[in-house]
Amino acid sequence: MPIKILSVDDEPIVYRIIEATLGIDPRFSLIAAADGDEAIVQAKQEKPDVVLLDVDLPGKNGFEVCKAIKADPETSGAVVVMLTAMAQPSDKQKGIDAGADDYLPKPFSPAVLLDKLDEIAARLGAPSS
Amino acid sequence: MAQPNNDEHGRTGGSTGPVELTVDHFQATFDLAPDATFGIDRTGAIRFANKQVAGVFGYESEDLIGRRIEDLMPERFRSRHHEHMSRFYDRPYDRPMGGVSINLVALHKDGTEFAAEISLTSVDESMGFLVIVVVRDVTERKLLEQYLADQVGRLDAMVRVGEAMAKPGTFEMNVREALNVLIELSSADWAVVRIFDEAKNRWAAAIQVPGDSNPYDIGPREDSVLRRAWNLRRTVINNSLDQNSRLAKHFGLHAAIAIPLMVGDRPLGVMTIASREADHFTAELGGYLRVVARTMGPMIESAVLRERIEIERAMTSRADNFISTASHELRTPLTALVGFSELLITRTVDEESKLQFSKMMNEESRRLARIVDDMLDVSRIQSGRLPMVREALDLGETVDSVIANLKALVSEHQIVVEKPIVPHLVWGDRDRLQQVLWNLVENANKYSGAGTPIRVTVAADESRQVVTVSVTDEGQGIPEEKLESVFEPFTRLERDVKDRVRGTGLGLHIVRSILDAHEGKIDVESVLGEGSTFVFEVPFMADEEQLYQKEVA
DSSP states (O other): OOEEEEEEOSOHHHHHHHHHHHTTOTTEEEEEESSHHHHHHHHHHHOOSEEEEOSSOSSSOHHHHHHHHHHSTTTTTSEEEEEESOOSHHHHHHHHHTTOSEEEESSOOHHHHHHHHHHHHHHHTOOOO | OOOGGGOSSSOOSOOOSSSOOOHHHHHHHHTTSSSEEEEEOTTSBEEEEOTTHHHHHSOOHHHHTTSBGGGGSOHHHHHHHHHHHHHHHHSOOOBOTTOOOSOEEEEOTTSOEEEEEEEEEEOOGGGSOSEEEEEEEOHHHHHHHHHHHHHHHHHHHHHHHHHHHHSSSOHHHHHHHHHHHHHHHTTOSEEEEEEEETTTTEEOOOEEESSOOOTTOOOOOTTSHHHHHHHHTSOEEESSOOTTSHHHHHHOOOEEEEEEEEETTEEEEEEEEEESSTTOOOHHHHHHHHHHHHHHHHHHHHHHHHHHHHHHHHHHHHHHHHHHHHHHHHHHHHHHHHHHHHHHHHSOOOHHHHHHHHHHHHHHHHHHHHHHHHHHHHHHHHHTOSOOOEEEEOHHHHHHHHHHHHTTTTTTSOEEEEOOOOOOOEEEEHHHHHHHHHHHHHHHHHTSOTTOOEEEEEEEETTTTEEEEEEEEOSSOOOHHHHTTTTSTTOOOGGGGGOSSOOOSOHHHHHHHHHHHTTOEEEEEEETTTEEEEEEEEEBOOHHHHHHHHHHO
16 A cells, blocks of 8 residues: 555645656655635545645635644544645744644655655555655 | 782882981981992982992083983883882882892993992882982903903813813824813814924825814815914914915905914914804914913923824834744744755655746745845835835826836736826826736736726815726726725635635735825725726815926926
């Protein structure tokens, strides 16, 4: 079973970068949501292993989505990585308070994102590349 | 008339005292008294008068014997006096001097009236008279009292004006309160303060009482008392205003005083106080108001500075906010550039992906450039560093030229222009006002379905002295919760996400900034699913600007 990643961002270009970063790596599969409410629905339906979560979203913001995912026992197992342009230390703290597992500021290096995903994959028991 | 000895309430019977007093005794005694003193009988006839009546009333005491006491009071009081007198005889009591607060008036032999203080004492009727009347001329004391009361009132008003100006409220609120005090003090009906904004080289909004200040007021007329006071740098009183003057025509005022507000030799503006009554402003009142105005000058200046600091502070915090939001906006295209370029450098990428990545990088670079351009526009407009080339503009013509250029771009819509004759010109920057229209019509195009009309109307609002232009679409509309923020930087509607070319989120913000720079404004109304109307307004060209225009031409 590949590791399922949910990308939540209102900017389609971010999805395209993540898509290109993962390439054809068979360990990962990628799905997308463009706003906060859609993200919560997708999380419940698709049960992703990892959520790459933007903060500044239409509808519910990233912190609220994170809290909702972590509060629901069906989805609380997902690893949430805040992927955001809000690079202030206070924003990082807000992510931690909301229950996020990790944090990656924009603009990000595809290599760094892939390292994080490798780590998570290893933790989840998938074979490393 | 009843006889003295039969009065049931009066004092009856002869004197039983050991010393027999006569009228001559009284005469001798009262001649020494400092006040005019009479004895009058039950009929009101004067039976006795001391020497002081000459000084107070102008009569020799002999002349008054036998005359009626009413002769010494102004005619209008005589009939009432009779009533008072019989009431006094019914129930005689002593009325001491000074205890009476009403203003009594007596009549001098030469026909003039004077303020009097009068005391009454009833005496034994056996003397041949019933009442001793003592009269003192208090004209001077009354004048002094009035003078002191006026001075105290004025000092009090001065303190109240000072307090009003020093309050923590807005400049406008403070000035209003001060003007109210001055209107009350000078028994006037209307007042205005106008400050000349040196930075903008134009008159700032009038603060007038009563009434709202009109931010689009085009400034005081060249022939107004206010302008004369400003030009002459001295107080001008006009106690019979021209029927065609603005004050007479709009407010029914007939007298006005205009006093320059100065700090040292530096003029800040003018305060005008006006009355519905002609000849209202005496030189004395004018002198006093000028003293108050002198104390107001520095207070107004510090209040203006205080407000300017507040505005600067708000602008700084808005600028900080803008920078933090802008840096956030810049990160998305940067993410695309960093991400795709890194992938191109570090990975073996097939030709098709290479082309795709490059295209996306190209698009995002362009977007980045557009955002930076727009941000620069915003910051230059807001800081006043964007030079505005002002000229007399017919906004109707501006609309025509913008629509002509946009028609090709907005081919999916029919643009309907409604443009009655608008005789008023505005004083504006042609390119920038075109940019305003362009942005609004482009937005209408972007947010409404193909085939629906876009309406552009131009009109003049005479009462508010503005030219208004509205752009209406029949598009998706704007949700109510977004209406407030559409003019804030980086506010976008949902639909944008699916657009191939995204806006920068700064278009409407630039529109508002341009209109702010023209002392204009913009509003939006929208019904979700039915469409939106953006209305902006620019003030009519002011007199001074017309003058400037003539000079340049």
